[in-house]
Amino acid sequence: MGAKAFIKEYWRLLLLIVFITAAAIALFYPGGLMADDAVVEDDAIEETMTNLEYGIDLDGGTRISAPITGLVAEDIDAGIVDEDGSVDHDRSSALEGAIYEELGLEPGNASVIVASDGTVSAEIYTDEVSEEDFAAMLQAQGVDVDEDDIRSGVSAQTRAQMIDTIQERVNEAGLTGGTAYEEDTLGEGYYIVTEVPDMDPEELRELLQERGIVELQAYYQEDDGSYTREPVLTGEEIDTVDAPRSSDETRGYEVPIEVDGSAAPGYQNRLNELGFTSHGQGQCDLSGLGGEVNFQGEYDRPQFCLITVVDGEAIDAHSMGPRLADNMYSGTWENDPSFFMGAPELDQAQLLSVNLRAGSLPAPLDFSQEQTLSVQPALADQFKLYSLLIGGLSVLAVSGMVFLRYRDPKVAVPMILTASAEVVILLGFAALIRMPLDLSHVAGFIAVVGTGVDDLIIIADEVMDEGEVSSQRVFESRFRKAFWIIGAAAATTIIALSPLAVLSLGDLRGFAIITILGVLIGVLITRPAYGDILQRLLTDR
Known part of the structure; x- marks a missing residue:
């Protein structure tokens, strides 16, 4: 068989090899493929065997969640945006100045925001003004608003700016692996979540308490x-x-x-x-x-x-x-x-x-309602060791069940190696994008191994249960039938986990993201490659 014919027939297997090679480079290439020298000084880079980064569960550190202090009147009619979409900046500045003057606010504690879609929001960043007083003040300035239009919190634009500023502040402080994001608490508004490895709660709280004005x-x-x-x-x-x-x-x-x-x-x-x-x-x-x-x-x-x-x-x-x-x-x-x-x-x-x-934080965080999680480095090292042991045990357990089921190394060994390849590719992806891994991601990796082997068993059973595979045409017919089954199962899994991946639900989000990525890698790369391997081993060719 010529090289061109081999590539045409076994391109799925070759694609798997390419992805495994790329994952290995992302995992073991010194410094990583996307290293940011502007963020971490050379003497602050910890020498490790891989380029994986770990979250607070596996590296120690602190997570602080806190709501934003403020009141906001969204989508108000303040005469700032004309019908043609032009913005009256003088009117916007005058309204902002009136908020400061009438409510006696300190500098940096009020803002009038015009969003890209033309909606206008008025915000104050203090807990010393009631919703009724804020509404009355806006009404006195000719804004069509009442008390029911005022809610606690800030606009989406301000939350995004808060997250960007905190992330930049964490990076500028040289805290590699730190991240900031918003979390919808379903009824209690939005919390700003900041996670920083290798930092105690007092230090992180001090970093976040400073408005930086x-x-x-x-x-x-x-x-x-x-x-x-x-x-x-x-x-x-x-x-x-x-x-x-x-x-x-x-x-x-x-x-x-x-x-x-x-x-x-x-x-x-x-x-x-x-x-x-x-x-x-x-x-x-x-x-x-x-x-x-x-x-x-x-x-x-x-x-x-x-x-x-x-x-x-x-x-x-x-x-x-x-x-x-x-x-x-x-x-x-x-x-x-x-x-x-x-x-x-x-x-x-x-x-x-x-x-x-x-830059300065647009609004202060309300630390009276903070939720704090802190993990000591020694405990995180134990979690890391236990995660490795559990991952190894899960692979051994799955391997044992596969061998008991088939008792044929030609079927079982490629199955285990293919399932393990999914984990390697996922780890390479995590190293490439510098995703801080925590216990929820570890649970996702274990779920990927289980669901991956399930799909590979479906392929092997569908191909082998109807008798000996006598030709490539017979194999492809049976494999196509099996692939429809695992494709439908994968679609169901992705649909079921998508809400968890989209919504800000803490650790559940990490589990859902890793599981969905694993299912996609399996359906698009590893399952077809396993089919090529079985075809090579079970057919006459």
């Missing part, structure tokens, strides 16, 4: 002698952020940043107007050492301080240096708008850097 404020003396603090730069106006480092000019730390080009001229002009770049150079006697800036002191000279503020807390104060001041005064700084934001302690500087990189 960063401002740079100007602290200066008014004409009447009193002092005021004026925001002059926000985190959203910062373009790039470098890692924190020790400051040469102070006893603290500094985070190098670059301001967005569109915001740089306004920042430069305002500091020039306030005198920071002229007579205010070097005139700041405040200090952030100790983690808090004290504004209650008496000064021998007017103060011109730049205050680093995170979530409303002033963590550092520093003066305008001569070089930066001269560049701003001459108007050339905006061409290269970079400088340093300060922090007195290293952990504060690191958190400041993470917040600036990842």
Whole structure:
């Protein structure tokens, strides 16, 4: 038989070999095929035999689930979107400003969102305002809404932004394998779930509690002698952020940043107007050492301080240096708008850097309703060992039953090897996409072995029970009949498990996803390949 004829006749078996080879490369190629060097430092990569990543069940770590604090009025008629779909940004800004003013909210605690489909939502991120008061305030602004239209939580757009920001924050903190997603609690609203391996609950809670709203404020003396603090730069106006480092000019730390080009001229002009770049150079006697800036002191000279503020807390104060001041005064700084934001302690500087990189959380999480799962690394290692043992025992048990059933190595051995190939391909896929494996996935792998062997038994019985296979034509006729049976069974399994895979139902989702992937791999790759093997062994050719 020529090579072309062999490929044409046994292409299913060759396809299985290709997938097994690709899975082996994904599993054992050093660093993985989709390594992200920007997320994990080289010295933080743990040397392991495979590229598999593990969730908190098998690696230790913490999972925290918590709802979002807030109230939302969705799909409101606020006169913001015209009939032609154009958005009145002035009306949107005016409504958002009115929410802040009328309800007395802190910065970052309200938003008016226009979705891509033209629907408008108004949100507040606090538990200190009732649904009735929020509705009354919107009504006073001409919005057609009543108390029943207000619900707890936030819009889908804000939840998606929350998840993206938390995921970015976890990545920027160098926590490989961490993930964030939303979970529908069926009647209790949506929870934001954050899973991070090798981290205790206190550390993860601290990471999530920070809203990350960063401002740079100007602290200066008014004409009447009193002092005021004026925001002059926000985190959203910062373009790039470098890692924190020790400051040469102070006893603290500094985070190098670059301001967005569109915001740089306004920042430069305002500091020039306030005198920071002229007579205010070097005139700041405040200090952030100790983690808090004290504004209650008496000064021998007017103060011109730049205050680093995170979530409303002033963590550092520093003066305008001569070089930066001269560049701003001459108007050339905006061409290269970079400088340093300060922090007195290293952990504060690191958190400041993470917040600036990842952005601020749109809304706070309600930790009074949190659900926490924490697994110690030692216990996770036991789970990993037990999972391996159970997986091995399941393969041995299935192998024993197959040999008892057929007592023919020509039928049984390919059956066991083909079923095991499904698991190898699934593991390779998990390594390729860096899916953190947990106990629910292990249960899915065991289910894949069981359902896979079931289907292979159906094929073997259908092919062999009607007597000796005398020709390729007879084999293909019987195999086609068996394949219709396992195809219908696979479709039933996929339909039954699809709701679990789509809905956010915790560990059940991981089990459903692995099982569905295993069924698809079986029907499309391994079952047809097993048919080629049987055909080669049982027919005259």
